[in-house]
Amino acid sequence: MMGPTRNGAQLITNTQGSASGPQPADFTDVRATNLAVVLRFVRENAPCSRADIAASTGLNKATVSSLVADLIDRRLLRETGLTENRVGRPATMLVLDGSPYAAVGIEVNVDYLTAVAVDLKGEELLSWRRAFPGGSTSAGQAVAGIAGVARRVVNRMTKEARQVLGLTVAVPGLVDLNGSVRLAPNMGWRDVDLAGDLAKALRDPGFPVSADNDANLGALAELRFGSHGGAQNLVYLTGEIGVGAGVVLDGRLRRGGAGFGGEIGHIEIVPGGPPCHCGRHGCLEVVAGLGVLLGHSVSPAEVESEIDEVVQRAETGDEAVLAQLDTLAGNLGRGLGIVANLLNPEVVVLGGYYVKLAPWIVARAEQEMLSRSIAPGGGGCRLVVSGLGYGAAALGAAARVLDSVDSGRLPGV
Amino acid sequence: MMGPTRNGAQLITNTQGSASGPQPADFTDVRATNLAVVLRFVRENAPCSRADIAASTGLNKATVSSLVADLIDRRLLRETGLTENRVGRPATMLVLDGSPYAAVGIEVNVDYLTAVAVDLKGEELLSWRRAFPGGSTSAGQAVAGIAGVARRVVNRMTKEARQVLGLTVAVPGLVDLNGSVRLAPNMGWRDVDLAGDLAKALRDPGFPVSADNDANLGALAELRFGSHGGAQNLVYLTGEIGVGAGVVLDGRLRRGGAGFGGEIGHIEIVPGGPPCHCGRHGCLEVVAGLGVLLGHSVSPAEVESEIDEVVQRAETGDEAVLAQLDTLAGNLGRGLGIVANLLNPEVVVLGGYYVKLAPWIVARAEQEMLSRSIAPGGGGCRLVVSGLGYGAAALGAAARVLDSVDSGRLPGV
DNA sequence: TAGAGTTAGTTCGTCTAACGACCAAACAAA
DNA sequence: TTTGTTTGGTCGTTAGACGAACTAACTCTA
Known part of the structure; x- marks a missing residue:
């Protein structure tokens, strides 16, 4: 067992934005942080009990109960059975709820396109790979094509009663921090606002759309799903x-x-x-x-x-x-x-x-x-x-969506 | 004016440690974060009023007052004069208090040693440079020599009624995350626990002692003091x-x-x-x-x-x-x-x-x-x-101490 | 089979600290 | 003077973590 890991001075720091000014914290941040802590803990230690969470994170039992209730309300966690044959009161075990959400990643390349959807656990819900003339059409047509695939993935998810948490597209090329493709020689693209255009093509999709470089997203896939x-x-x-x-x-x-x-x-x-x-x-x-x-x-x-x-x-x-x-x-x-x-x-x-x-x-x-x-x-x-096989970048694109959940952007309620 | 920068979802993330387990937040973290936010704001915008801070950070006026009072108690901030010739009630301006603290950085090299002390504002309090046979003595002797210089710097600071917040040593070589020098070819060192040995030599100095690579610390100096x-x-x-x-x-x-x-x-x-x-x-x-x-x-x-x-x-x-x-x-x-x-x-x-x-x-x-x-x-x-001139690494070593203050490890009270 | 012991999770009161609303102070302009 | 503006403080509210006590539900033991 790890034992409590609470370390005196907790540093709360803004890692993302560059010089976006001071970033004060308030109670909602504490809550969001702790919700994310519990979520990540369950992801890595499922199935586990509330007591396990309290013991390992250093959070108070009462706090954990409250946090878990919140996460269950948001349908991110689910209670599974009880422990048996142990001294003491049996624990109700918690697992990530795989069913209500989906994260979508799409990888475009010169000649093919891969689409992946995963649930909250990271388990693959679908994996499509198809020929795609990315290298030989205009960027506009390519965006339309990607949007078409995205719509079909979203429809499929909706049919399974899943809410899509986000969509990320992986591109072999230079993608800036806004998800705009500045240069993709193999694709013949230059200054294509992929994330923006795609969001427009999907007409108010209700979830964030982003784009990033395929290698970056491959790295995210390894970080989350790799065994290192x-x-x-x-x-x-x-x-x-x-x-x-x-x-x-x-x-x-x-x-x-x-x-x-x-x-x-x-x-x-x-x-x-x-x-x-x-x-x-x-x-x-x-x-x-x-x-x-x-x-x-x-x-x-x-x-x-x-x-x-x-x-x-x-x-x-x-x-x-x-x-x-x-x-x-x-x-x-x-x-x-x-x-x-x-x-x-x-x-x-x-x-x-x-x-x-x-x-x-x-x-x-x-x-x-x-x-x-x-x-x-x-x-x-x-x-x-x-x-991870060929779908690494697409998987990483989906992982990027899960990352944003893990770091406190919780869906639901 | 910047206007309020408050952005809805604040991400509180642990950037430092690797897999040091989950890191929940509580109220003291919120307080520490906000104290650091105010401190950094004053550092960059001094002199400024409480109202300025509230407007720019998005923190509530009452909260800012409380935070500022705390920082004044800790002697990190100081009230300076009032504004004049302006509509409305004159503002009491705040500045960093330069007098009560000092951060010390020492750079060792093959043939010389540089020691720097700066106050909270980053203003240089002393800068010594002297010949030092770092490349031609044993590591033990070198550590003793560094400790000697460190003691003299600390004494000088004490004489000025300053509390030393920390000491960092810059070394040209491979320094691990614990401040142990694993390899410094020019110095002829191998596996020297510099931070540890130095802390021992200083006998319970009452401030943290650390060591890092000279280039790393140079980068920190540029980050804080450079004009980029x-x-x-x-x-x-x-x-x-x-x-x-x-x-x-x-x-x-x-x-x-x-x-x-x-x-x-x-x-x-x-x-x-x-x-x-x-x-x-x-x-x-x-x-x-x-x-x-x-x-x-x-x-x-x-x-x-x-x-x-x-x-x-x-x-x-x-x-x-x-x-x-x-x-x-x-x-x-x-x-x-x-x-x-x-x-x-x-x-x-x-x-x-x-x-x-x-x-x-x-x-x-x-x-x-x-x-x-x-x-x-x-x-x-x-x-x-x-x-920054020759003392960059030493200055960065001191900057590292200030960084830890800026990120919430406040001295005093 | 009746405690005794053990573990899980909840309830309740406490406490910290941010927030919003209000207010007095202190000034300039009219 | 009066009016308006700005600063900064006070006070009550609120969110939410924490600790202690409590209940629940089991195993073990005599």
């Missing part, structure tokens, strides 16, 4: 045609001043190396991306099968392919060495196609990363492979 | 014999999982470049550090004068020196390009000897940085020179 021992400092790497990073430090996504952090794909790894579509040379994306294996002009639709072929050849011991994979891993490790030195995350998670290639790249890349880290043992940084 | 338009995302670069970075994102120092973040000095900038004392090649420290200008084995004591000579030669247009400076700037820009892409800070601040060299390196380095950034216009990232 509760690491609060992690970096997630997408391994699609482009390579991007999502940076989580001290338990929150760090986007930088304008929201453009994590753009690891175009840092220079091999000076004077092969040219990148961005106009520079030797970018990580070029020397540690799929292009190393597939040649530089594969159509998006072919990537999947081409990678499968690479995997097959690697399995049969094809020397040329193994050499390519080793080169890729080495270059990736160089990039990760930079990340380890600069950010000292507890774990770096490889996503996307890197997952399939993992058996041939992780060891080398990790060794390279650690050998380049100035901190002994890489400062404790591990390199692991994502277990 | 309130940028909440910044990276500070030390330009001593080694090069380190301090990373501030969303208004707080981000140290990574073990506290070893910001180690930019040993990321590989020129593969196969000149050897570094760390055993690797082409590290930023080697290709964009002072070694480029001074040759690789200058004794610490000579650095100052050697740099002055470089500056003189550059001023007279010495081609060879200008070429070296340009090379240095180019390499520095490469490293900063990585920082801009990965972290998207609003500003990168150059400290240490880079300040003297600024006229010949900033333009080139910034251009290089921006040209390497994938976000248009570098995502708004500017490269500037520190205005």
